[in-house]
Amino acid sequence: MLRFEGTDTYVATQDLQVAVNAAIALERPLLVKGEPGTGKTILAHEIARGIAKDLITWHIKSTTKAQQGLYEYDAVSRLRDGQLGDERVHDIANYIVPGKLWEAFEAPEAPVLLIDEIDKADIEFPNDLLLELDRMEFYVYETRRTIRARHRPIVIITSNNEKELPDAFLRRCFFHYIRFPDRETMQRIIDVHFPGLKHELVHEALTIFYDTRQAPGLKKKPSTSELLDWIKLLLVEDISPEVLRTRDPAKLIPPLHGALLKNEEDVHLFERLAFLHRRERSGS
Amino acid sequence: MFFSFFAELREAKVPVSLREYLTLMEAMQKRVAAFDIEDFYFLARTALVKDERHLDRFDRVFGHCFKGSETPADPQTAIPDQWLRKLAERFLTDEEKQLIEALGGWEQLMESLRQRLAEQRSRHQGGGKWIGTAGTSPFGAYGYNPEGVRVGQQGGRNRSAVKVWDRREFRNLDDTVELGTRNIKLALRRLRQFAREGAAEELDLGGTVKSTAHNAGWLDLKLVPERHNVVKLLLFLDVGGSMEDHVRVCEELFSATRSEFKHLIHFYFHNCIYESVWRDSRRRHVEQVPIIELIRTYDRSYRIVLVGDASMSPYEIEKEGGSVERWNDEPGEVWLRRLFEAYPRAVWLNPVPEKYWAGTTSIAMIRRIAENRMFPLTLDGLDRAMRRLKRRG
Numbered sequence A: 001m002l003r004f005e006g007t008d009t010y011v012a013t014q015d016l017q018v019a020v021n022a023a024i025a026l027e028r029p030l031l032v033k034g035e036p037g038t039g040k041t042i043l044a045h046e047i048a049r050g051i052a053k054d055l056i057t058w059h060i061k062s063t064t065k066a067q068q069g070l071y072e073y074d075a076v077s078r079l080r081d082g083q084l085g086d087e088r089v090h091d092i093a094n095y096i097v098p099g100k101l102w103e104a105f106e107a108p109e110a111p112v113l114l115i116d117e118i119d120k121a122d123i124e125f126p127n128d129l130l131l132e133l134d135r136m137e138f139y140v141y142e143t144r145r146t147i148r149a150r151h152r153p154i155v156i157i158t159s160n161n162e163k164e165l166p167d168a169f170l171r172r173c174f175f176h177y178i179r180f181p182d183r184e185t186m187q188r189i190i191d192v193h194f195p196g197l198k199h200e201l202v203h204e205a206l207t208i209f210y211d212t213r214q215a216p217g218l219k220k221k222p223s224t225s226e227l228l229d230w231i232k233l234l235l236v237e238d239i240s241p242e243v244l245r246t247r248d249p250a251k252l253i254p255p256l257h258g259a260l261l262k263n264e265e266d267v268h269l270f271e272r273l274a275f276l277h278r279r280e281r282s283g284s
Numbered sequence B: 001m002f003f004s005f006f007a008e009l010r011e012a013k014v015p016v017s018l019r020e021y022l023t024l025m026e027a028m029q030k031r032v033a034a035f036d037i038e039d040f041y042f043l044a045r046t047a048l049v050k051d052e053r054h055l056d057r058f059d060r061v062f063g064h065c066f067k068g069s070e071t072p073a074d075p076q077t078a079i080p081d082q083w084l085r086k087l088a089e090r091f092l093t094d095e096e097k098q099l100i101e102a103l104g105g106w107e108q109l110m111e112s113l114r115q116r117l118a119e120q121r122s123r124h125q126g127g128g129k130w131i132g133t134a135g136t137s138p139f140g141a142y143g144y145n146p147e148g149v150r151v152g153q154q155g156g157r158n159r160s161a162v163k164v165w166d167r168r169e170f171r172n173l174d175d176t177v178e179l180g181t182r183n184i185k186l187a188l189r190r191l192r193q194f195a196r197e198g199a200a201e202e203l204d205l206g207g208t209v210k211s212t213a214h215n216a217g218w219l220d221l222k223l224v225p226e227r228h229n230v231v232k233l234l235l236f237l238d239v240g241g242s243m244e245d246h247v248r249v250c251e252e253l254f255s256a257t258r259s260e261f262k263h264l265i266h267f268y269f270h271n272c273i274y275e276s277v278w279r280d281s282r283r284r285h286v287e288q289v290p291i292i293e294l295i296r297t298y299d300r301s302y303r304i305v306l307v308g309d310a311s312m313s314p315y316e317i318e319k320e321g322g323s324v325e326r327w328n329d330e331p332g333e334v335w336l337r338r339l340f341e342a343y344p345r346a347v348w349l350n351p352v353p354e355k356y357w358a359g360t361t362s363i364a365m366i367r368r369i370a371e372n373r374m375f376p377l378t379l380d381g382l383d384r385a386m387r388r389l390k391r392r393g
């Protein structure tokens, strides 16, 4: 049986592995949630890589309709062809454009199908896909054809919690909430991205990173992706672990903080904290 | 044990249905998690819990049901197939019944589950893979050292002396906890959702063109909900001492959603509402707005949200001159009632945990005046409050 255990570029914690493998074994969708930047989207890519399958990505926007995942009827082209007297116009099948689900169903080998950010769409969207995801088939009215999955794709769905998902939909999925990585997991994640990084540097960077996340009142807590960006910058600028450790106590703001704090208010907040920190020190 | 686990989950308000339960069994049958209580925990979690808010409840129930036991269940007594079967007949859809058949029917399902569990037990007696066995957990005793002590690697993964479910890592996600910077993002989303609902319809030009083309040129009008919404809100914030932190959270919350509201206007008060409120919390004596004028300015279509701990001396509510700020000719209660009367859609959000409400006289009084429309300042409370605001009166 296929088993996913993470890859050389992706750290999958044990609970995530169990969830993914349950979804693979039972051929049921896996719904993944978690803070932004905790590797929800990349997970599907890594599953595909890990078990050597193709990946089909369907990125959902606020205007996306369930039907678009099945197929669309390109009426405008047909109208145009009709006016130009094109022969194709007589066969409606020429104007049926397959969607991502169709693509996944027709694949010669079960692919991984990523439905990214499902919560962006209309509240009815998940319900509209229930049957198709359950039965893995749908009917094309225009051509009176049923499209049936040759192999059930491995479906990974991500959500950022913008909307509640309907119960009927949830009942059909496995669910995994990516907990924000603890220090140890984070260390492993850094390791797959920057193998052979100096242990000291990682240690200091992680300390600053988790301290930063703890600052009360942050609008946007830096996440895994910000940490990785920041470390990349530290490397480019050749910042040494000593610099990270013996930061000027007058400045609490970490070097190259732009990668960690993306929002002006958060930078201000940090400056305020630095000020308090200084006062505390001089007082003691 | 399985049965009581399932029942306790429902009792703890983790909405598991039989369908989820079957999924778990099917996964056991397919050996997704074999021989390991921790994997079983992960599997049960991914199959039974569909909302991060319920993860902590799940952990508590799991900890309770499998307390001290290193094997998930006793296969001989655990599975009440009689009960399940009856339940199945009553509650399962045809589709779900087919699913059971596809898996070889109940007998088959139960039997393989029993086998699986029995295997786990013998494994356990063999002493191989279980956590808590000698050598892997020097701290042995259950529940000792709640922070968990890393006890080295086993099969490439980390173990700690405290069981995963006992670490209660999802506590912050339960929406009955107090609103703070931690969960403010979620609160925001809820609020946005509220603000977006109830919008009017407008012509969808693109949709109309498209469906008209589809219709071979016959006009086919399409309407969509208007993007910008119509909710108008007056927000009254208590700026009295102990309230400061909570009020800040609340203020932030509403300000961050400002663009979602057609109108959002802040006012400040201290403890209770009297004849006037302030526009600016720092210049309370300069920019006063009399309630009477406020009622004249903003019509009944506005909804009002009051945020305050409602904790004060009863005098401040029921007596003239009771205000801590300055002399009031009429008691706070009168002004509160005027406000509620002028705005039928109103709620009071209270940062004081709900369980203390009954024990505080002034909270009980205000609650009565607000006709029970007081909600705790938690995600769940916010949800309920917003739902209440949609209703009239």
Ligand SMILES: Nc1ncnc2c1ncn2[C@@H]1O[C@H](COP(=O)(O)OP(=O)(O)OP(=O)(O)O)[C@@H](O)[C@H]1O
Pocket: A009, A010, A011, A012, A034, A035, A036, A037, A038, A039, A040, A041, A042, A043, A160, A189, A192, A224, A225, A228
């Ligand atoms: N467990 C992990 N192992 C390796 N890299 C990771 C892991 N988690 C996150 N990352 C890194 O973090 C980056 C962000 O991940 P991704 O874009 O998948 O996050 P996301 O959860 O989808 O975020 P959003 O909610 O913003 O869409 C990825 O490019 C990846 O490199």
Ligand SMILES: [Mg+2]
Pocket: A040, A041, A042, A116, A158
């Ligand atoms: Mg993403």
